[in-house]
Amino acid sequence: MFVLNQNQCPMKKSLAILSMNCPRCNEGQLFTNRSIFPLRRLHQMPDHCNGCGLKFNPEPGFYTGAMYVSYALNIGLFIFCFFALYIGLQVHVFTFLAIYGVSILLLSPLSFRYSRTLFLHLFYSYEPRAKEDYLKSLKLYTHRS
Numbered sequence: 001m002f003v004l005n006q007n008q009c010p011m012k013k014s015l016a017i018l019s020m021n022c023p024r025c026n027e028g029q030l031f032t033n034r035s036i037f038p039l040r041r042l043h044q045m046p047d048h049c050n051g052c053g054l055k056f057n058p059e060p061g062f063y064t065g066a067m068y069v070s071y072a073l074n075i076g077l078f079i080f081c082f083f084a085l086y087i088g089l090q091v092h093v094f095t096f097l098a099i100y101g102v103s104i105l106l107l108s109p110l111s112f113r114y115s116r117t118l119f120l121h122l123f124y125s126y127e128p129r130a131k132e133d134y135l136k137s138l139k140l141y142t143h144r145s
């Protein structure tokens, strides 16, 4: 009998990435503040997922690699702007560069957060029983103390 493995469902993974949720349980929020404002608190993440207990900062400097994801996102934006503006609408090269520069500045908070989200999703996969196991371990911990 064929059983759909939820670990391999790309739709669920995509929704978790778009909503910036935990890669293991797809429920916990990756960032403490859902809004990008205030910008000073843009990078703040909880230590652990409140759904499954996954440690969001597995090791010091973990998110340094997210810079490469951010670079790839910005290259994708450049290619999109190039084909849409320079090739499609045939604007002047300085107009194209100005619009691209402004869009980079305006989208940088989202780029920052999505690069961290994508980077974490590269290393962890969905585990259907993660939340259940985490709650069981919490009950065991509270019964001991």
Ligand SMILES: [Zn+2]
Pocket: 022, 023, 024, 025, 026, 027, 028, 049, 050, 051, 052, 053, 054
């Ligand atoms: Zn989680």
